[in-house]
Amino acid sequence: MNKIINNYEILEIKKIISETDTIKTFIFNWEMKEGRIPIPGQFVMVWNFLGKNDEKPMSISIIDRENSKIGITVKKIGDFTEKLHNLSVGDKLGIRGPYGNGFNIENIENKKILAIGGGVGMAPIACFTSYIGQKSNIDVVCASITKDELLFSEKLEDNSANIFTCTDDGTCGFEGYATHRTIDLLKSKSYDMAVVCGPELMMKGIFELLEDREIPAQYSMERYMKCAMGICGQCCVDNTGWRICVEGPVFSNKDLKKIEEFGKYHRNASGEKELY
Amino acid sequence: MNKIINNYEILEIKKIISETDTIKTFIFNWEMKEGRIPIPGQFVMVWNFLGKNDEKPMSISIIDRENSKIGITVKKIGDFTEKLHNLSVGDKLGIRGPYGNGFNIENIENKKILAIGGGVGMAPIACFTSYIGQKSNIDVVCASITKDELLFSEKLEDNSANIFTCTDDGTCGFEGYATHRTIDLLKSKSYDMAVVCGPELMMKGIFELLEDREIPAQYSMERYMKCAMGICGQCCVDNTGWRICVEGPVFSNKDLKKIEEFGKYHRNASGEKELY
Amino acid sequence: MLKTELCGIKFQNPLILAAGVMGSTASSLNWILESGAGGVVTKSFSINPNKGYKNPTTVAVKGGIINAIGLSSPGVKKFKSELKLINKKNMNGDENIAIASIYGSNSDEFAYMVNEIESLVDMIELNVSCPHAMTGCGAAIGQDSDLTYEVVKASKKATSSNTPIIAKLTPNVTDLIQIAKSAEKAGADAITLINSVGPGMKIDINAGTPILSNKFGGMSGPAIKPIAIRCVYDAYTNCNIPIIGVGGISNYEDVVEFLYAGASAVQIGTSIMYEGIDIFSKIKDKLKFFMKENDFKSIDEMIGYANK
Amino acid sequence: MLKTELCGIKFQNPLILAAGVMGSTASSLNWILESGAGGVVTKSFSINPNKGYKNPTTVAVKGGIINAIGLSSPGVKKFKSELKLINKKNMNGDENIAIASIYGSNSDEFAYMVNEIESLVDMIELNVSCPHAMTGCGAAIGQDSDLTYEVVKASKKATSSNTPIIAKLTPNVTDLIQIAKSAEKAGADAITLINSVGPGMKIDINAGTPILSNKFGGMSGPAIKPIAIRCVYDAYTNCNIPIIGVGGISNYEDVVEFLYAGASAVQIGTSIMYEGIDIFSKIKDKLKFFMKENDFKSIDEMIGYANK
C-alpha cells in the first residue's frame, strides 16, 4: 500500500482565538512526523464526537512546525460549526489528515505574489502567507462583508505581507468586492502568480480577471466531503472527475479551466446539483 | 507486527545431487534479502503441491550466498520424502522460511569445534561446517549405518575440516556408533564447543558424554511440525513449552537440560506421545 | 489478449470499477474508463434521493477500511442524466462497458428501476448485499434466499431489452451457496461476489465511541480478499453462471488469484485509495506479462484454473 | 487493578490465551501462564485422537493468517493427563485459570466430555464455531440456533460441579444475535466471540492451487478485529451474560477497544506469532498505565463503555 491513511487523533483544544463574531481559530498540538506534516492549502477532517457526531473538512489555517501546532479557523454557518464554536479550551475533537494536495509552493521564492482571500477563505490564504513569509513579496487582498468579519489582516501585517483590506460595505479599507479591489491593484502592480480562496462566485470573478491578464494562479475549492480519502466519489467534479479531496482542493488556473462546474454548481450530500 | 511471516515461493529445482541410495540434495535459487537470509541450523517448510499436497520441514543443508542458492538434503523414509525423491530438475516445490533460531555462531572464530552428525542429521552439520569454513578448526564426526549412507564426508574434507567417519557396520572408518567415535576422539583432543544433529537417541548419548566433560554444545532437534510459525503449538516440548520451530530447533546444552522429553519421547500429529 | 466476454457483453479487459467507489458521477466514471478499466459499475442508486449517513462514514483499519456511506444518491431521475453522459467508447475507440448498480426494498422497486434504466447501460447489478443499508434494503434481501429469488426474478422479468442482470451478493451469511443458487434459479445472468464484509466496527478508545456515525459498516480492502476468494471458488464449483470477483484486489497477482478461483472478470474498489487511479493500467500491463510467461492465450483459459 | 471476575471465577487479569494457539500441552500452557496471562484455553479436543488435516495447515495473508489445523488432539483420555499438569498457581503465587475447550458432533458427546473433565479445569469452553471442523462439528453446530441450544443445554446439564460453561460462537452466520440468545437461553454462563472468520482461501498463483490442504480455513489476526468488535458490541446490547472478546488483539489499545465494546475479558491468539510470548506482560503494563491515565479503578468500569 502506497498511501498512508491517517486515522483519528483525539486532540485537546489548546487555545481558541475569537477572530470575529462568527469566526474562531482552534489550536491543537500536532506531532510533525512523516506523512502528517501539513503544507498550506491542505485540510483536516474534524470529528466532533461529543457534539453531533458529525465530521467536516476544515482548511489548516496555522502550521507552526517549531512548536508542533496546527490551527483551523471555523466560520459558524450551520449546526456543525455552531457546535464547534461552543467548545472550550480542553475540550476534544477528532482530527485526521492532512488531506489534499495543498498549494504548489515549489520555486515560489522571490516572486511577486498576489494572495486573495474572501471571508473564511482567508484560512488557507493566511496559512500560505505565513508559510512563505519573507521569502517572497506578497500582497494580500483580504475581503469580507464588513469590518468585523475581516480575517487575519492584522496578523499578516506583522508577517511583513502588504495587506489590502476590502469590505462590501466599506467599513474597512476599500468599499466593494474582492474583484474590484483586485482590478484596482492590478492597475498599478504586476504579479508572477496568485493564490485564491473564497466563495466560489468570488473566485470565478477573480479567475476571469487573472486569466485576462495571464497571471498564473492557484485556487482552493470546496465540495461536499465524506471520506476525504479519495474513495467515495462524493467530491468529484465535472467534467474531469477529479476528487477535491485528493487531486484538489487546490487547482492551477490551467486545471481549473477543465472543471466545468466551477462557478456554476456543486453537489450536496445526496449528489444533487445545487446551482451557485 | 514485528515478525515477517514468509509465504511460499514456488521454486524450480535447479540441481539434484544423489548423495547416497536414500539421500538426495535439492538446490534452489534463493534471493538473499532481509528476513530470508538463512543461517546454519535453520530450516524451511517444503510444500510438494503437485505430489501429495503435503508439507514438511527440512534443514537447510547448503547456503550459498555468493550464488544466491540454498539446498536441502532429504532422506527417503516415507511417503512425502519418497515423492520428493521422484522429482527431477525443473520440477517445482513451494518453499517458505527460513524458520527457527539456527546455530549460535557468535564468537565462534578460532575455536576448536567438534561437529557431530548422524545420518541425514549431517545436513545442518555440513551446512554449519561449510559456513564456518576456515575460521575455526573443525573436527567432524560423520556417522551412518553403513558406508553407502555416509553423507557429505568428501565434500567437507574439501572444506578443510577434519573428517572422522564412522559406520555401525565398519564399512567405512571407525566401526561403531557416533558415541564411541566421539569417546575415542575426546581421549586425545580437547574442544571449546560442539554442534550435534542426528537421531535423538544418538544425541542423547553424545549429550551425556559432552556434559561429563563440560564441553558446551548445541543440539538440533526435530519435532512434528504444522505451522512452523510458532502458533499451532504442535512442536512444543516438555516441560518448558518451547516451540521447536521458534525457540529451536537448536538448543544449547544448558537449555536442553530443561527439555525433559529429550531422548525420551516426542509427539505425533495428533499430539500423542511416542516413546523413543 | 485481455478481452473477455461476460453474458454476451464484450469487455476490453476483465478489470471493472466496483460499485460505490468514485461512481457517483459520469465524470469520475469516465475518468476511470479512460484510465484503463474495461467497465465501470455506478454507485448504487434507487428511486428517491438519499443523503446517506452522517459523517464519519469511513474509517481505516488494518488491511482496509470500513465504510457506511449509506447508499447516498440523487435518485434515479437525476442519476439517469449521469448515465447518459458515460462515454460509450474510450479515447482509443474501444468499447466501454457501463453497469448500473441499483437497490430497492422490494421486487416492485427493483422492477421499476430496471425499467427506468435498462436502455442506458450495458448491464445491471442488483445490490442486495450492502451490509449497512436502510431497513429492508441491501443485505436484508441478500441474506434471505427467498427474497433474493423474488428480487432477481422480478428484475429479470422487467427487462425488455435482454440487459444482463447481475446479482451482487453478501458473504455475511451462513450459507452463501444457497443464496447464489437462488439467484441463479431466478434467472440471474451472473453473480458478483462479494460486497463488503462483516459488518465491522471500530471504536476509538480516546473518544470512547464507535467512529462511524452508523456505528458499523462494511469492510473492504486487501484484508477481505481470502473471504472473497473462498466465495468465488465455492460458487464456481456450485453454480453455472459467470462470476464477477471483487474484494481486496490491489495487484495483478490478486486478479490472477480471482480468475483461478473461478471469476470471469473482477472489480476493484478500495485499492484505488492506496494505489491511485492508474491501478487499472498498471494491472493490465502486468497481467499481460503474466499471461505470456505462463502461456495463456486468453482470460478464458485462466478461469477456474485452481479448481481443477 | 487488573483483577476481574467472570461467572464467579476470579482472574488476575483479563488476558486469556485463545483456544488452539500453543494450547496442546500443559507445558506450553504453563509457559503462557508464567508469562503473564490471567488464564489459558486449551486446544479444542474431543473423545478420540485426531491427527487434523495434512499440511499446509496455515498460511499468512494480509493482516493475519488462515489456518485449517483441523482440531488435532490426542483425545480426551490422553489430554486429561495434560490438564492435570496445568499449574494452579503461577510463580508469584497468583491463581491461574484453566479453561478446557471441547468439541463434539452432538449433545451426547459434549455431555460426555463435560463430565470427563469438569473436575480438572476452572471453566469449559464449547467450540461450536470452528469454521473448518469435520462434518457435524464446530460451526456446523454454531451456525444453527437449535443445535447450539441443544449442545449448550446438554453441556450445562452434564456439569455436576457448577463449572461455568462458555459457548464460543462463530461470526460466520447471517444472524449472530439469534445464536447468542439461543446459547444464553440454554444456560450458557458466558459467550466467547469470535472464532476465526470467513472461512477464507488463499490460492498460490504459481502453484495454481489453494495452499491449505483443506483448501479453506479460518482467518485470524489483526484484520478480523473490526468484525469481532461489532459482534461483541451487538451481543453486549442484546444479551445478559458476560462476553469474552477475541479476534485480532495485538496491543493494549485493542484490549481497551474490546472492553469498551462490552467484553468482560479477552483472548489473544494469532498475535503471539508476531509479538512473541511476552505480549501478555507488555499489554498488562500498558493497560494499567491507560487505566490510571483515564481514572479507571477497575476493569469493570470499562466494560461496555462505548455502548453508553
Ligand SMILES: Cc1cc2nc3c(=O)[nH]c(=O)nc-3n(C[C@H](O)[C@H](O)[C@H](O)COP(=O)(O)OP(=O)(O)OC[C@H]3O[C@@H](n4cnc5c(N)ncnc54)[C@H](O)[C@@H]3O)c2cc1C
Ligand atoms: C476543503 C475544504 C476546506 C474547508 N475549510 C474551511 C475552513 O477553513 N473554515 C470553515 O469555516 N469552513 C471550511 N470549509 C467549509 C466547512 O466544511 C463547512 O462550512 C461546514 O461543513 C459547514 O457545516 P455546518 O453544519 O456548520 O453547516 P451546514 O448548514 O451543514 O452546511 C453549510 C454548507 O457547508 C457545506 N458543507 C456541509 N457539510 C459539508 C461537508 N461534509 N463537506 C464539505 N462541505 C460541507 C455545504 O456547502 C453546505 O451547504 C471547508 C470545506 C472544504 C471542502
Ligand SMILES: Cc1cc2nc3c(=O)[nH]c(=O)nc-3n(C[C@H](O)[C@H](O)[C@H](O)COP(=O)(O)OP(=O)(O)OC[C@H]3O[C@@H](n4cnc5c(N)ncnc54)[C@H](O)[C@@H]3O)c2cc1C
Ligand atoms: C526442524 C526439522 C528439520 C528436518 N530436517 C530434515 C532434513 O534436513 N532432511 C531430512 O531428510 N529430514 C529432515 N527432517 C525430518 C523430515 O521432516 C521427515 O523425515 C519427513 O517429514 C518425513 O516425511 P515422510 O512422509 O517421508 O515420512 P513419514 O512416514 O510420514 O514420517 C516419518 C517420520 O518423520 C517425522 N515427520 C513426519 N511428518 C513430519 C512433520 N510434519 N514435521 C516433523 N516431522 C515429521 C515423524 O517423526 C515421522 O514419524 C527434519 C525435521 C525437522 C522437524
Ligand SMILES: Cc1cc2nc3c(=O)[nH]c(=O)nc-3n(C[C@H](O)[C@H](O)[C@H](O)COP(=O)(O)O)c2cc1C
Ligand atoms: C466507499 C465504498 C462505497 C461502496 N458502495 C457500494 C455501493 O453503493 N453498492 C455496492 O454494491 N457496493 C458498494 N461498495 C462495495 C464495493 O463495491 C466492493 O464490493 C467492496 O468494497 C469490496 O471490494 P474492494 O475490497 O475492492 O473495495 C462500496 C465500497 C466502498 C469502500
Ligand SMILES: Cc1cc2nc3c(=O)[nH]c(=O)nc-3n(C[C@H](O)[C@H](O)[C@H](O)COP(=O)(O)O)c2cc1C
Ligand atoms: C492456529 C490456530 C488454531 C486454532 N484452534 C482453535 C481451536 O482449536 N478451538 C477454537 O475454539 N478456536 C481455535 N482457534 C481460534 C482462536 O481461538 C481465535 O478465536 C481466533 O484465532 C481469533 O483470535 P486471534 O485473532 O487473536 O487469533 C485457532 C486459531 C488459530 C490461529
Ligand code: FES
Ligand atoms: S470525499 Fe470521498 S472521494 Fe473525496
Ligand code: FES
Ligand atoms: S509447528 Fe506450529 S508452533 Fe511450531
